[in-house]
Amino acid sequence: xxxxxxxxxxRKRRSAxxxxxxxxxxxxxxxxxxxxxxxxxxxxxxxxxxxxxxPRWARVLARDPAADGDFVYAVKTTGVYCRPSSPxxxxxxxxxxxxxxxxxxxxxGYRPSKRAAADQSATAAQHAALxxxxxxRIEHAAEPPALDTLAREAGLSPFHFHRVFKAVTGLTPRAxxxxxxxxxxxxxxxxxxxxxxxxxxxxxxxNSRFYEAAGQMLGMTASRYRAGGADTDIxxxxxxxxxxxxxxxxxxxxxxxxxxxxxxxxxxxxxxxxFPRANLIGGDAGFEQLVARVVGLIExxxxxLDLPLDVRGTAFQERVWQAxxxxxxxxxxxxxxxxxxxxxxxxxxxxxxACGANHIAVAIPCHRVVRSDGQLSGxxxxxxxxxxxxxxxxxx
Numbered sequence: 001x002x003x004x005x006x007x008x009x010x011r012k013r014r015s016a017x018x019x020x021x022x023x024x025x026x027x028x029x030x031x032x033x034x035x036x037x038x039x040x041x042x043x044x045x046x047x048x049x050x051x052x053x054x055p056r057w058a059r060v061l062a063r064d065p066a067a068d069g070d071f072v073y074a075v076k077t078t079g080v081y082c083r084p085s086s087p088x089x090x091x092x093x094x095x096x097x098x099x100x101x102x103x104x105x106x107x108x109g110y111r112p113s114k115r116a117a118a119d120q121s122a123t124a125a126q127h128a129a130l131x132x133x134x135x136x137r138i139e140h141a142a143e144p145p146a147l148d149t150l151a152r153e154a155g156l157s158p159f160h161f162h163r164v165f166k167a168v169t170g171l172t173p174r175a176x177x178x179x180x181x182x183x184x185x186x187x188x189x190x191x192x193x194x195x196x197x198x199x200x201x202x203x204x205x206x207n208s209r210f211y212e213a214a215g216q217m218l219g220m221t222a223s224r225y226r227a228g229g230a231d232t233d234i235x236x237x238x239x240x241x242x243x244x245x246x247x248x249x250x251x252x253x254x255x256x257x258x259x260x261x262x263x264x265x266x267x268x269x270x271x272x273x274x275f276p277r278a279n280l281i282g283g284d285a286g287f288e289q290l291v292a293r294v295v296g297l298i299e300x301x302x303x304x305l306d307l308p309l310d311v312r313g314t315a316f317q318e319r320v321w322q323a324x325x326x327x328x329x330x331x332x333x334x335x336x337x338x339x340x341x342x343x344x345x346x347x348x349x350x351x352x353x354a355c356g357a358n359h360i361a362v363a364i365p366c367h368r369v370v371r372s373d374g375q376l377s378g379x380x381x382x383x384x385x386x387x388x389x390x391x392x393x394x395x396x
Contacts, residue, residue, distance in 0.1 A: 051096045056098050064084055065084075067083075067085065070160065072084070072102055075096060077091065078091075080112065081112060086113070103340065127164045127168060130154040133154070138176060144174065145177075147161070167344060171316055179314055179315045233252065234256065234278045235250050235287050236257070236283060238264045241298045241299065244385075246298065247264070247267040248283075253310035254307065255309050256310035257271055258362060260382075260385060294363075297363065298362060299392070301367075301393050305362070317357055320338060320354035323342050324365050329393045330393045332370045335352050335372070336348050338351050352369075356378070367379060368390070
């Protein structure tokens, strides 16, 4: 072989040997990093997140549609929350926070994802239709249907149905049934031939069950209610306070009206409209002491009024009024906050209407409810009186 040919042959042979050695080294190289590197990696690996031990996380990983409505999960790094079955990219578990309701997530500062917002609109419409059907079912039933029955007809679990019904109506199914029965009773007492007939038409299967609830439903006996409040004695007196004219009225159950205004005669007419057939009796000297205590409440509303109240309203109104009495003096709450406190976050307008229907000024402190931006809104007895009452509480 010529010398040039030998040199070319040797070059190719050396090149082949290098390629073979490189391949052999690649095939025998460990697939894992050296022990020193593995230890460093393990040290930087975060500990198991508590979220991974929460059973709700497994439902999120499974994108379980059956979990929708039971809870939502929020992502700390994005500030949004999603339903469990959301097809969105799954977050790291350590960045996840769970909430029972979307409202709870929003109260914590999270906003709905675009998909969640669209789903909420569709779900809200679906829930409203289910609850409307349940309401019709309750209204036409001789006996209030059981919760399990209503939930099964709506295709929801009893727990989920109970929560949905309360969110839409502001009442539990049982309270709604009771309020409807009371309304049927009031209507029946006006047209039925006898009290007993009205009792059975309203769905009570015995007189004893009715009389157990009559006082709360009607504020008086059935026979008196049927007579338009006749023979119900209500004592009252009209006086003056720093906010103008004041009327205080008391039934046998407690203070039933505290009215404020500029015209004493107009306040008396308002009381008469509220109790059209009751016996309105001018207060005596002993009653003047009660009026003096109420005037003291107006002058220093933060002191409160330690007297029994005769509160007459729907089940929803009474829940709102009770929530108002729990607002500490010197502080305020928005209509939305009151709605959330009574478990009906969507019933903001109904809360405002309940505040407007309050007949017991200051003792049921609807003056402590403001708009979400902190501005003063309407007040049955005038916004200036509301501002003055809040100012007095603030100074105290």
